[in-house]
Amino acid sequence: MATKGFDSTTDLGAIEGILAGVDFDEFLARPRTSHVVAERDGGERLVLTISDELQGVLARVETAELTVAARHWVEEQGSGDTDAIGGLLHELAELARGAQRRGERLYCWICV
Numbered sequence: 001m002a003t004k005g006f007d008s009t010t011d012l013g014a015i016e017g018i019l020a021g022v023d024f025d026e027f028l029a030r031p032r033t034s035h036v037v038a039e040r041d042g043g044e045r046l047v048l049t050i051s052d053e054l055q056g057v058l059a060r061v062e063t064a065e066l067t068v069a070a071r072h073w074v075e076e077q078g079s080g081d082t083d084a085i086g087g088l089l090h091e092l093a094e095l096a097r098g099a100q101r102r103g104e105r106l107y108c109w110i111c112v
Helices: 010-020 024-029 052-060 063-077 082-102
Strands: 036-040 045-049 107-111
Touching: 010 024, 010 052, 010 063, 052 082, 063 082
Parallel strands: none
Antiparallel strands: 036 045, 045 107
């Protein structure tokens, strides 16, 4: 899945806050939140961890909740495309479910 203009730390923290009521400082304090596991080209290409807690939330959330979360996220940001964010959240949830079934973890690849 590819997206532009989505910050894996702040935006995923906001999404988890919306879906699970998690405070952003708590989100950041988790052991697997946005830690660099691979870096190339002076930081222009990165692989970051996605917390187990966020992966669990995404794997368990209902489809209707994702749509509501996308709408809420766009309202909080003051701009954005609800359908695009909703689509992104649905894809993330599917990835999380698949990873959970296989006993795997989620990562985010960033290319600036």
